[in-house]
Amino acid sequence: MIKLSALISLLLISTVSSLDAAAYKGQKAYMDSCKECHGGGQELAVSKNIRTWEKIMDKKGEKLAEIHLSSKKAQDSHEYFESRKFTKDSKHLEDFLTEYAKDSGNVPACN
Numbered sequence: 001m002i003k004l005s006a007l008i009s010l011l012l013i014s015t016v017s018s019l020d021a022a023a024y025k026g027q028k029a030y031m032d033s034c035k036e037c038h039g040g041g042q043e044l045a046v047s048k049n050i051r052t053w054e055k056i057m058d059k060k061g062e063k064l065a066e067i068h069l070s071s072k073k074a075q076d077s078h079e080y081f082e083s084r085k086f087t088k089d090s091k092h093l094e095d096f097l098t099e100y101a102k103d104s105g106n107v108p109a110c111n
């Protein structure tokens with residue numbers, strides 16, 4: 001019996017941490033490339049639904065790049081949004097943003 005519950009908690013722990021791992025890379029990309037203008041990522045993430053983020057981040061973040069490239073105020077981000085780095089980051093960013101989206105059910109830790 002003890003063995004069984006140990007196994008179950010092990011399974012639970014590994015499920016939770018693999019979920020986190022996917023979002024973690026995105027969080028890191030966010031910290032590197034978005035934070036200077038948008039502040040804490042979880043607040044930005046929670047401002048939209050999962051569906052909305054999926055649309056914005058579709059086709060390797062095409063829409064997100066468009067929003068920034070057409071804005072003069074976002075001038076400093078243009079180099080990043082035109083780079084291959086953004087194309088590579090976009091999937092991770094999507095994981096991160098949808099993980100903490102308004103309807104994700106994940107409440108960011110208060111720290």
Ligand code: HEC
Nearest residue numbers: 030033034036037038067068071072073074075076077093
């Ligand atoms: C140089 C500053 C800057 C950087 C870096 C930047 N943004 Fe933005 N972002 C802006 C500005 C300015 C706007 C508003 C554009 C407009 O409406 O004119 C904006 C708009 C947005 C919007 C649309 C806002 C809305 O409510 O619909 C989203 C989403 C967004 N940014 C996410 C991101 C993400 C994710 C990153 C990192 C990959 C990022 N931004 C990097 C400046 C920046």
